[in-house]
Amino acid sequence: MTHLFSKLSLYNSARYPANAARPLLEIHVLQPRQVFTLAAATALAPVAIDLYLPSSVGMARELGVDAGAAGLAVSVFLFGLAAGQLVIGPLSDRVGRRPTILGGLACFILAAGVASQANSLPVLLTARLFQALGACSVLLSSRAMVSDRLDPPSAARLFSMLSLIGGAAPVLAPIIGALLAELGGWRACFFFMAVFGFTVLTAATVLLPESRSAETSAAARSESPVEAYLTLLKNREFQLYLIAGGANGAAFFTYLGNSASVFQDVYGVSPFAFSIMVALNAGALVWANQINRRLLKQHSLLAVLRMSGRNAGLLAAAFALMALSGVTALPLLLGLVFLMVGSVAPVQANTLASVMGIGRARAGSAGALLGAAIFALGALASSIAGYFYDHTARPLTLVTAVFLAITSLALG
Template identity: 35%
Template sequence: MLCVLALVSAIAPLATDMYLPGLPLMTESLNTSAPSVQLTLTTFMAGLGIGQLVVGPLSDGLGRRRLLIGATVVTTLAAMACALAPTVETLIAARLFQGLSGGAAIVLARACIADRARGDSAARLFSIMMIIGGVAPVVAPLLGGALLGPVGWRGIFWVLTAAGVAMFAGVLILVPETLPEENRHGGGLTALVRNLHYVVGNRVYLGYAFTFMFGFVALFSYISASPFVVQNVLGLSPGQFSMVFAVNAAGMVSAAIVNTRLVGTFHARQLLGFGVTLLLAAGAVLLLAATTIDSPPWWAILIPLFVSVSSIGFVMGNATALAQGEVTKASGTGSALLGAGQFGLAAVVSPLVGIAGPDSAVPMAVAIPSAGAVAMLSLLVLTRRTRTS
């Protein structure tokens, strides 16, 4: 069940990164412009946020399983529509539905675990999901690049269609309903407003949620800016950048593995505090190197960057579990706000880290410790009365 839910959560990075190498070919094949093709990514990301906001609260009244089955069906059909799209307008519409259903799948997978586990157990499960799902962003661009030549960009969407079929079968066979009838809320606008008020009114939930969101902001700052920093600033080749990206991803996954071993020996909040402290400290060293050294050597940037990225392995799973544990009566709504904030802030930070141009590491070096500082403040101020036992 956990592996199926991890695959469901991985559909977003797979559907985002796998087709990126084919964007130039899509422009030529569909006889359109580059901005039009780039809209396929914009609508997908918008759909991810909207899908989570709509389906998360809805699942608190209707349950998880039926909606999750529906989401995997729509994801599969949308990928098929992308593969068959005759025009860029059709592709844009199909990508919107792929994003909506992908966002629904993500929020439902997170809510399923929150229904079944609490405290350290939930932190361990979310960390395991992160380990499995963390492989997707690393594998997706490599897989997409390898497939582009033999099968073309349409073939990549057929591969995503096959992944959707696998998700549907896995959910149908291995994922039961996790929200009992007696724990569901009535539908309608009144119930939605009540659930939102319950979640947003929980100060401790907000503290952990902001810690989660700004941990992801730090990670996305790195993802958005690192291709330019590593290649343009440090002078490494595209192949060397791929190695750097893989090593940093391995560091984050390894940290998540260590986290799963330590949960139980240490409380999830202690491990979260350690992760945020590590993120802030490494980010500060990165900022110092980027702003005080002219033409910094590779190690002055890449070592603190590796530590910063690795620290996320202690942040995401623990923050998710602790946040969801605060709103057990509306796990779907709580999960929806986590996801919407996560992708919404990521969309905002993406252009900001390139504000100084492709030849500067300073914006990324500012963004990472700044995100770490907000995460630390959220953890210390908003959750300070939380019991740690």
């Protein structure tokens, strides 16, 4: 980590000469504790999704709905993340990163508290929607803080490092969630989310100053959010990165939103064993982020993205073959899911750095469009797989194959 800070400091010195105006928060004074705070902030959404997954089937039973309906809590959360991006992005450019981070954390904490006391599915889904709005505010503004400082290749490496640190969340969350479910039921999971959110809020209040540049502020004041979005969407390169990142995220969320039903209902996996599976798959994210950082030191950002496109095409073919051949072997499905989850890390970090680099003066809006595409397509894909759930793994594998194929075409 010290080595990476040194590299970023050299870049920052080159980018901002001694006689130039310098931003408030500079990479060479970005302390490890600030990086860990940003990592925890970006881990908020994965924690909110993964923590309760092991107890989602039990939650459905208690609320009097079927197992398939449990996936709605994930779909609604993804919808909130998608819709919130389009509002928070321009707001972050206009009022700053710090206010949107702190406000989002407060919203997340309150919504988690309401969810922990829900006695019906509509109340739970409403709480999950507001929880998602808070999480998306934190996620987007934290990423914009990074983009405020770095060029796309450097930002991609730091995004991978943040994911590497924050990768503990999806690894540990399902295990912690399973233990909490045993001790206090699914409600204990939402109480834990509130506590985690409060911890991040305390750290962010103390450690994260404002980072928005004067250029970003001026651009936000001179145009409406719609004008900012239209300007970005006219860029052909931006469009392709948007499609690739959105489709890749949709493949991941198809698995995430339907894995509990498939593995526990179809294959009879216990909640604790399922939590271990989710943790192992999340470990693929950590492994892939480390590989991505190394690849970016040896190859251009575009070259790494093209490698990811080829990998997505191969995985799409494998998932489609499994779905259409009728093969149902659990080890095969686990292996494909592991590789698919790992493929998400480089695509997400590198498309995010690319779109924010293209729209540097509109970093919040650029990140918002990518985030909205990821979570909107994720919610759509997860809902489609859930709607056609037939007590087999076929809907999950087919939908995953389609969106991986789209990713491959966009990056090809």
